[in-house]
Amino acid sequence: MDVFAAMKERQSIRKFRKEPVPRDQVLRMVEAASWAPTAGNSQNFRFIVVQDKETLARMKGIVDEVLTRTTGKETSPGKPSSHNLFAYAPAAVCVVGLPFESSTDKALREKDPERFKARRFQVNPGLQGISAGIAQFLLAAHALGYGTCWMTGPLIAKAELESTLTLRPTEELVAIIALGKAESAPAKPPRKAPEEIVAFR
Numbered sequence: 001m002d003v004f005a006a007m008k009e010r011q012s013i014r015k016f017r018k019e020p021v022p023r024d025q026v027l028r029m030v031e032a033a034s035w036a037p038t039a040g041n042s043q044n045f046r047f048i049v050v051q052d053k054e055t056l057a058r059m060k061g062i063v064d065e066v067l068t069r070t071t072g073k074e075t076s077p078g079k080p081s082s083h084n085l086f087a088y089a090p091a092a093v094c095v096v097g098l099p100f101e102s103s104t105d106k107a108l109r110e111k112d113p114e115r116f117k118a119r120r121f122q123v124n125p126g127l128q129g130i131s132a133g134i135a136q137f138l139l140a141a142h143a144l145g146y147g148t149c150w151m152t153g154p155l156i157a158k159a160e161l162e163s164t165l166t167l168r169p170t171e172e173l174v175a176i177i178a179l180g181k182a183e184s185a186p187a188k189p190p191r192k193a194p195e196e197i198v199a200f201r
């Protein structure tokens with residue numbers, strides 16, 4: 001598949017068919033993620049693929065409970081929301097970030113903490129690499145005929161989900177990718193024109 005076509009066609013899918021995603025297909029998506037650029041080639045991510053219905057239901061229960069307790073928003077039974085739709089997909093791919101500190105960050109942290117603080121907020125090379133991996137995962141899934149939704153909404157319950165997934169203390173849950181064959185695809189949200197978001201100097 002042409003890479004430009006894949007980028008334009010991919011869109012967030014929020015309704016999925018029930019059929020499971022075969023392991024070899026997931027492995028191809030994970031391999032595509034591993035080819036993404038990461039700071040220092042750290043490849044500072046791993047993926048926990050949750051397909052077990054009970055685990056998905058437990059994760060949904062946690063997200064719904066924390067969402068209601070913290071924001072007062074109620075979720076409707078059986079109706080996917082922008083926070084819990086991953087639990088209605090055949091697979092929820094939990095993206096786990098591993099600790100990463102670039103040599104520049106280390107030098108700044110030790111020698112110029114003020115600059116370090118500002119820079120970390122704006123730059124975060126560790127997170128940028130993970131995002132590149134997720135983007136490539138999504139494109140590979142699309143090329144293989146699968147729909148995805150990149151989600152941070154469920155991370156309202158980040159600590160609780162991390163404990164359910166038994167992450168190591170240094171690891172963090174960064175996102176959840178809902179994955180499966182698309183049941184339906186909504187109209188694709190428009191994009192800004194290239195001229196609007198580019199400057200040549």
Ligand SMILES: Cc1cc2nc3c(=O)[nH]c(=O)nc-3n(C[C@H](O)[C@H](O)[C@H](O)COP(=O)(O)O)c2cc1C
Binds near residue numbers: 014154188
């Ligand atoms: C970092 C990130 C977090 C997102 N979190 C959610 C989410 O929690 N729930 C959701 O329904 N969509 C989520 N999305 C999907 C965006 O809403 C979607 O990508 C955007 O509206 C553009 O639509 P498209 O992906 O169909 O092109 C997220 C996307 C990104 C990149």
